[in-house]
Amino acid sequence: MERNELYPIFLKLHNLNVLIVGGGNVGLEKLSFMLKSSPNANVEVVAPKFLPELESLAAKHPSVQLTYRKFNRWMLRKRHMVIACTDDLKVNKRIYDLSRKRYLICNIADTPPLCDYYLGGIVTKGNVKIAISTNGKSPTTAKRLREFFEEIIPDDINKMVENLNEYRKTLKGNFEEKVQKMNEITESLKNKEPRE
Secondary structure, X not given: OOOOOOOOOOOOOOOOOEEEEOOOHHHHHHHHHHHHHOOOOOEEEEEOOOOHHHHHHHXXXXXXXXXXXXXXXXXXXXXXXXXXXXXXXXXXXXXXXXHHHOOOEEXXXXXXXXXXXXXXXXXXXXXXXXXXXXXXXXHHHHHHHHHHHHHHOOOOHHHHHHHHHHHHHHOOOOHHHHHHHHHHHHHHHOOOOOOO
């Protein structure tokens, strides 16, 4: 049986330099997805021309820069991650190859073999964030799972997280003792017998 071996991490995109190459529908989708989760992401989007919707979105986010040019290899300097979503497969492959030579993580839209990472489904409720991956197999399944979790996770979960954080600050003892106490308090969050 195949297994999802991806390692999930939560990136502070306001501390990183992200490059998106492509100003069309897919570029708009990638930028929108990124900014929904990380509205202060430090992103440069490069393309000879941009959809008006992408230009409008970028105008609302001071940390997003639009560069009206074709991709050039020097644009990879001082980057941490790259997304290529042009409609030219040769350009996308070139971006991937150049990124790999520079040890940059890269995502080539809709081309799983040329992806070092995937942009999965994300559920956000205040400080609680859940990332969903289908190992690049079914974005639709990730979307449906996201909708499911958005519906079942209570809107006031953030209040609980804040309260537990305040309580955690008052705990004394070593790390193991603190973990044990927090586990006791949060035990009720575990699944219980279904109600009849």
